[in-house]
Amino acid sequence: MxxxxxMHRYSLQSKSLLNSQSKRRSFDxxxxxxxxGVGCVHPWVELGDPSVDQLIASLQIEDFRSPLLRNAMHCAQIDAEARNKGVSLFDGLSVPESHATITVGEEQVEAAVRQGFKVVKLKLGPNIDLxxxxxxxxxxxxLRWRFDFNQSLDEAKLLAFLLSLSASLVEQIDFVEDPCDRRVDMKKCSVPIAIDKGVEMCDSSYQYAVVKPAVDDVTQxxxxxxxxxxKGVFTSYMDHPVGQSYAAWMAGTxxxxxxxxxxxECGLMTQGLFEENAFIEALGPIGPKWNAADGVGLGFDSLLDELDWKRVK
Incomplete structure (x- = not known):
């Protein structure tokens, strides 16, 4: 190379628990x-990713096999090209609107409605407040609904959950994402299922494919x-605004x-899950429409210049 x-190490502080597989509130x-150019590496060890320290060690020996590293490096490449031309990556790009991503309940849903969202993705665990x-x-x-269970149910509990809902609510469900740790019998399920891992090898029994540019080979x-x-649903990796911006650019592309x-509708507007910082503020108000940060490339020009950068090797 x-x-x-x-590199610059960062930490995001979540406002609440972010999924059923994680009990932490600090995300490095x-x-x-x-x-x-810049890129973002934001591992979720609960979902099988290497830790930050492991990824740094891989960078030091130029081992770029991790999808997190490869995609962050691609992000830095396209960001650098745009910065060298003095243009924003979002000039003339049409980024699809997003759903609201919510981890708790009533107050967050009401806030999402006020912000103009027409679709809510609610991250649920096994204890569901029907x-x-x-x-x-x-x-x-x-209001349309998407329920993400992060593999916290078995098939029987999923079917029991769906049967317990009113018919009118079931009609408003776009899909259920990642409900179980194994394939659900689609013939028994009354709503579409979204696949968010292994899309490259899936079959037509699914109706939605969740695309995560942070870890996926987007072309495949x-x-x-x-x-x-x-149907394609591009989402962030619930990561830093730089990573969010890369996901938004990939969605538009x-x-x-x-x-x-x-x-x-994508899942790009995830910055509201975290306590505010200067990068989050640079993305502007939260709503269904993507707001690119000011500047060239992915934006954030002065904020990036102010960070403490250390050579990896």
């Missing part, structure tokens, strides 16, 4: 700077989803490249 790699990652769901549905009957995932007629892939 011709350009040296520099690194920003990489290669030449004039009364709250039905109350919110009665209050907002046109989009080509497979397009060939099967799945894929939206232009894959004309036969139906792109539906």
């Amino acid at each position: 011709s350009d040296p790699i520099y 990652g690194i920003l990489l700077r290669i030449g004039d 009364e709250m769901l039905e109350m919110l549905h009665a209050r907002h009957p046109n 995932v989009c080509e497979r989803a397009q060939s099967l007629g799945l 894929a939206n232009a490249l894959y004309s036969q892939l139906e792109m539906v």
Whole structure:
């Protein structure tokens, strides 16, 4: 590699627990700077990713096999190209709108409605407040729902959950994502299922493909989803705003490249899950429409210059 790699370690503090597999509230990652470009590495060890320290060790020996590293380096490459041209990566790019990503309940849903979201993705665990769901549905009957269980249910509990919901609420469910640690019998399930791992090898029994540019080979995932007629849902990795911005750029780029892939509301607006910092503030108000940070490339120009960068090797 011709350009040296520099890094900045960061920590994000979540406002609440972020999924059923994690009990922590502090999330560490690194920003990489290669030449004039930056990328984000934000591992989720609960989901099988290497730790920050392991990834730094891989960088030091130039072992770039981790998808997190490869995609962060791709991000830095395209960011550098745009910065050297003095243009924003979002100039003329149409980024699909997003759903609201919510981890707790009533107050967050009400806030999302006020912010203009028409679709809510609620991250749930095995203990589901059915009364709250039905109350919110009665209050907002046109609000659409996506339920993400992070493999916290078995098939019997999933089917029991769906059978317990009113018919009108079931009609408003776009999909259930990642409900179990094994495949669900689609014939028994009354709603579509979204696949968020292994899309490259899936079949047409799914209806939605979740695309995570932080860890996925986006070309392979989009080509497979397009060939099967799945709908595409680009999401951030619940990571740093730099990583969010890369996911948004990839979503807009894929939206232009894959004309036969139906792109539906993304999951890009995840900065509200964390306590505010200068980078989060640079993305502007939270709502369904993507707001790029000011500046060239991915933006954040002065904020990036102010960070403490250390050479990896």
